[in-house]
Amino acid sequence: MDIFKRQNIVECAVRFQSDLDCKKYLSEVKWASGYNCRKSGHQGSQIRKDFSRTCNKCSDTESPGAGTLFHKVKFGLLKAFHTCFEMTTTTKGMLVLQVGRRYGIRPDTTRVFMHIVREAMKSSGNYPLDGEVHVDEFVVGGKESERPGRSYGGKKKKVVCAIQLTKEGKVKRFYGLQIKDFSAKSLRPIFERHIAKDAKVTTDEWKGYRPIAKDFYITQIPSEFGLNFKALHTAIHQVKSWIRTTFSWVSKPHFDRYLSEYSFRLNRSQIKPGIFHNLIGRMVNSDKIYINNLV
Known part of the structure; x- marks a missing residue:
């Protein structure tokens, strides 16, 4: 796949102009290692116009966002992708009201999604500090x-x-x-x-x-x-x-998430070109997050 490594918001806007562009990228990240049907485990599939996959064995159709943290996002993948891009490339962080006004999203909806992104930014713990x-x-x-x-x-x-x-x-x-x-x-x-x-x-x-x-x-x-x-x-x-x-x-209940956001950007300051792609991968592979645990 053509990994997006740009840091310029204009180039991001050119690359991702519609929900379909985002679905294409998401599908390439999600099935980078190959497709396995979530029901039958079969590997053969057909690719639909919206980049969903239909299993050749049981005909189950799975969208690129299904099973990811982008699943059923209320304001569309395009706005979600651009929010992720800004949260990874900005050096000062983003305010809920600022993001909401910029993309026309309700503050409460924006707040929940940004906390979901911060959850995805949490360290896996697989690379401990050494030296x-x-x-x-x-x-x-x-x-x-x-x-x-x-x-x-x-x-x-x-x-x-x-x-x-x-x-x-x-x-x-x-x-x-x-x-x-x-x-x-x-x-x-x-x-x-x-x-x-x-x-x-x-x-x-x-x-x-x-x-x-x-x-x-x-x-x-x-x-x-x-x-x-x-x-x-x-x-x-x-x-x-x-x-x-x-x-x-x-607030105290959310404070660890802000620390995760800060750490995520700082720890990848030497590999900034891949930070957005890294986050999209985390959003795809993270465990399900329930809103009741966020709010």
Whole structure:
């Protein structure tokens, strides 16, 4: 197939001018490894004008969007594809009202679809951070009376994040998870999901990392007001700035999805030409997502 690798919105508009263009691309992604009937398992099929496939054995017809996260999208594949394109290529993120006005979609419908896209952006966990890794925690949220800094209660969101460094000491990859508190129990999941066992992990001297050091190679050093973790603190500052300047408010139930969106773009900053195609593949192969779990 002709993989779309452009970053220009005009070129995207030229490539995808109708729902039929999107169905063609979706069908090529969905059946890239060949067609298997969902009912009979037969591999022979006929291709319809709308790029659906009809099984030669049981005559079951399957559309390109069936079984994918594009299934029965209310506003058509064309608008869905362009929304995905902008969510992958923008550096600042997209507001629900901004997308809704641009494509003529109701805000509630737009919000649900964008959360579905963010779910597809979540890491598979198959490529954990290795080499030199730095880990730290931070909070996101405005000032609260009598709750300065890293407080445990209130409306502040608590996050633990990890970065993989390049040989030059720059950020190569980033992952973040919302946590309940700063205990070892809450900090452990990011190690188990996103950090390789043989990675050389460096943290500050927070006591919550001590129990985890039994299972991971962790070195604890003084933070020195962030001077020993410059790249990590720069990444944290960028995440906070992105959230504060793009979104007026992010609720706790959805916060991990925004972290996934940020990580998805950052971790593919070196392979930007393939980021849109990567997302379409994820939308095709992701498990079914129920709206009740999103709203």
